Amino acid sequence: MRFAPDTRLSRVQDLLATELDQETVLMSIDAGAYYGLGGAAQSIWTILEVPVTFSELVDRLVKEYRVSPQTCATDLEPFLLKLEQEGLLRVE
Amino acid sequence: MSLHTYWAYGLCIHADLDCPELPPYTGNSGSPDVTIHLLPALPTASDIPENRACEVQPGIFRLTVPGVARYRVEEGSRIIIEPLPDAPIETVRLFLFGSVMGALLYQRGLFPLHGSAVETPWGAMIFVGVQGAGKSTLAAQFHHRGYRLLSDDVCAVASTAEGLQILPALAKFRICTDAFERLGAPQEGHFEVDKYVVPMGAGYCPHSLPLRAIHVLQIVDAMTPECVAPAFQMLSGFDRVQRLLENLYRPQYLKGQQTQAMLMRLAAVIARKAIVAVVTRRPNPCEADELVDFLESVWADHFDIIPSAEQNMAIHAEAKI
Numbered sequence: 001m002r003f004a005p006d007t008r009l010s011r012v013q014d015l016l017a018t019e020l021d022q023e024t025v026l027m028s029i030d031a032g033a034y035y036g037l038g039g040a041a042q043s044i045w046t047i048l049e050v051p052v053t054f055s056e057l058v059d060r061l062v063k064e065y066r067v068s069p070q071t072c073a074t075d076l077e078p079f080l081l082k083l084e085q086e087g088l089l090r091v092e
Numbered sequence: 093m094s095l096h097t098y099w100a101y102g103l104c105i106h107a108d109l110d111c112p113e114l115p116p117y118t119g120n121s122g123s124p125d126v127t128i129h130l131l132p133a134l135p136t137a138s139d140i141p142e143n144r145a146c147e148v149q150p151g152i153f154r155l156t157v158p159g160v161a162r163y164r165v166e167e168g169s170r171i172i173i174e175p176l177p178d179a180p181i182e183t184v185r186l187f188l189f190g191s192v193m194g195a196l197l198y199q200r201g202l203f204p205l206h207g208s209a210v211e212t213p214w215g216a217m218i219f220v221g222v223q224g225a226g227k228s229t230l231a232a233q234f235h236h237r238g239y240r241l242l243s244d245d246v247c248a249v250a251s252t253a254e255g256l257q258i259l260p261a262l263a264k265f266r267i268c269t270d271a272f273e274r275l276g277a278p279q280e281g282h283f284e285v286d287k288y289v290v291p292m293g294a295g296y297c298p299h300s301l302p303l304r305a306i307h308v309l310q311i312v313d314a315m316t317p318e319c320v321a322p323a324f325q326m327l328s329g330f331d332r333v334q335r336l337l338e339n340l341y342r343p344q345y346l347k348g349q350q351t352q353a354m355l356m357r358l359a360a361v362i363a364r365k366a367i368v369a370v371v372t373r374r375p376n377p378c379e380a381d382e383l384v385d386f387l388e389s390v391w392a393d394h395f396d397i398i399p400s401a402e403q404n405m406a407i408h409a410e411a412k413i
Contacts, residue, residue: 014347016352016353018333020329020332021364025356029344032338032343034333036333
């Protein structure tokens with residue numbers, strides 16, 4: 001597991017966001033890149049508005065999506081790694 | 093010092109320098125929305141960086157162009173220009189009506205798209221696209237057919253009680269010299285870098301108009317077999333916002349603006365209320381005429397005529413005769 005329960009996750013500043021239909025659209029001015037987050041990705045992004053630990057994030061998603069904490073953590077990991085790679089997420 | 097009064101981007105502008113790029117203000121004299129102040133030239137010894145430098149802070153924008161001027165834009169309502177010694181005033185104005193005006197539009201919470209706009213019976217149509225996609229050339233082609241232009245280079249979109257409006261600006265437009273060779277040389281105008289600058293006169297629409305569609309121009313490889321004719325494809329979802337943001341004028345100026353959250357919301361409003369479409373065409377510039385025919389037929393098929401827009405155009409046509 002790349003993320004420990006107490007790994008702190010927060011949004012990288014300097015991203016601009018807007019809502020369109022059921023999606024959050026992110027813009028990174030520096031990278032000139034655009035991202036559309038829908039469904040669970042949008043929920044995760046909303047939760048990350050305030051920095052959280054990995055286990056807090058899992059707890060909140062488990063309540064929202066009725067999945068087991070184990071499945072949630074496993075599914076979450078690649079998504080968080082992708083956010084980090086794209087420079088959207090700070091992992092500490 | 094003489095005072096010049098202009099009307100652009102829905103703003104009454106008072107300037108203490110002559111700006112032939114801007115249409116004159118014809119309304120009642122009142123308090124201006126924007127004032128432009130030209131200060132005396134800076135002393136040679138001034139601390140001017142060697143490279144172009146720009147700084148965006150909430151409510152303040154600073155731009156220094158070596159050899160030209162130092163500009164400051166304050167609270168969307170005041171532009172202060174300190175020219176450098178021997179800077180040609182035309183060059184000082186070139187940056188004033190490019191980057192500096194772009195920054196002012198951001199400060200005012202308007203959505204500045206990099207492109208050209210024309211008035212049509214179906215509402216205002218904007219053309220955006222990467223450099224060389226043919227935005228200005230297509231607008232010039234429409235102008236040649238008797239359509240009035242709303243703006244060239246920077247199109248300001250505002251969300252108003254009447255819906256989305258495009259706020260017209262510059263009374264001149266710049267097009268590639270090769271486009272001119274096809275359209276015939278104009279009576280007046282002058283060359284500026286690689287573009288030809290033409291005053292628009294009666295071919296300019298000075299009123300705000302409802303925005304109907306934003307067209308992203310794309311040139312496709314002539315060798316692509318499926319591309320035998322121009323194509324028009326409306327976008328949906330995320331693509332619409334992405335295309336709008338990609339075509340912002342000087343997007344780097346959005347950073348650090350107080351209005352950035354408002355602008356991002358406006359992007360979503362524009363995406364929902366206006367049509368965002370990709371228009372593909374072959375690289376041959378001689379087909380610009382064909383593209384005008386094509387777009388006219390697409391608009392007639394997809395959109396309803398806006399009675400007030402049609403009326404405006406009829407008045408213009410009458411005035412021309």
